[in-house]
Amino acid sequence: MTMSRVPRFMHTAVNGHPEFTFTDVFVTDADVLGEVGQGYELTKEWFTDERLMIAARTVGAAERALELARDWAVRREQFGQPISSFQLVQGMLADCAAEIAVHRAYTHQVAWEADQPDTDRKTLHAKASTAKLAASEAAGRVVDRCVQIFGGRGYDRGYPVERMYRELRVDRIWEGTSEIQRLIIANELIKRGTGALQMPTH
Ligand SMILES: Cc1cc2nc3c(=O)[nH]c(=O)nc-3n(C[C@H](O)[C@H](O)[C@H](O)COP(=O)(O)OP(=O)(O)OC[C@H]3O[C@@H](n4cnc5c(N)ncnc54)[C@H](O)[C@@H]3O)c2cc1C
Numbered sequence: 001m002t003m004s005r006v007p008r009f010m011h012t013a014v015n016g017h018p019e020f021t022f023t024d025v026f027v028t029d030a031d032v033l034g035e036v037g038q039g040y041e042l043t044k045e046w047f048t049d050e051r052l053m054i055a056a057r058t059v060g061a062a063e064r065a066l067e068l069a070r071d072w073a074v075r076r077e078q079f080g081q082p083i084s085s086f087q088l089v090q091g092m093l094a095d096c097a098a099e100i101a102v103h104r105a106y107t108h109q110v111a112w113e114a115d116q117p118d119t120d121r122k123t124l125h126a127k128a129s130t131a132k133l134a135a136s137e138a139a140g141r142v143v144d145r146c147v148q149i150f151g152g153r154g155y156d157r158g159y160p161v162e163r164m165y166r167e168l169r170v171d172r173i174w175e176g177t178s179e180i181q182r183l184i185i186a187n188e189l190i191k192r193g194t195g196a197l198q199m200p201t202h
Pocket residue numbers: 009017170173174175176177178179180183
């Protein structure tokens with residue numbers, strides 16, 4: 001087993017995400033995770049958890065970016081007044097807050113459903129995809145607006161929103177791209193109807 005490459009990704013990850021190559025690797029029976037041939041099922045379980053974690057992480061990052069942008073907007077003065085007094089800046093702040101509120105609530109809802117023993121796991125899989133798709137795409141829009149509110153400083157590596165802008169991009173790619181999440185959601189809708197993706201009423 002060799003570490004074949006450590007790609008220089010856009011974000012700043014502590015562990016570096018190296019690529020490994022496996023050559024003639026023998027796995028003893030004791031080291032098999034789950035059962036042979038059942039890897040896909042294990043992966044699906046992991047995807048449900050990890051996609052929910054991505055939804056939570058991206059909502060959290062969006063909240064932090066908005067906090068920074070709001071604090072900047074009330075401090076930074078242009079034309080003799082704080083930029084927060086300009087309605088176009090207020091619109092960006094409000095859009096960020098609204099997107100965060102909605103995706104935070106949906107992520108909590110699906111996380112709660114994941115904890116219920118009677119939740120249908122197939123439906124949950126699609127709901128986790130919905131949460132991941134919606135929250136990661138919204139966080140991208142939020143941090144983009146926050147960079148805009150910082151103006152030239154938003155593009156400066158000395159300010160944290162610049163890093164957040166780069167770091168959030170991968171959340172629309174890994175653990176299944178946004179396109180793959182859309183396929184999962186559409187597949188569930190087509191197979192089980194729109195009711196399958198709604199919140200339980202009890
Ligand atoms: C920093 C980083 C860390 C990673 N860590 C891990 C890890 O720890 N473990 C791991 O297993 N993987 C890891 N990955 C891989 C990651 O999960 C994949 O990059 C991701 O799933 C996309 O696959 P791909 O790169 O092969 O893109 P492709 O599959 O080549 O996709 C390219 C484009 O085509 C689109 N596309 C592909 N198929 C379809 C389709 N059927 N319909 C519509 N559009 C489609 C995609 O949405 C995308 O826009 C990591 C990636 C990155 C960037």
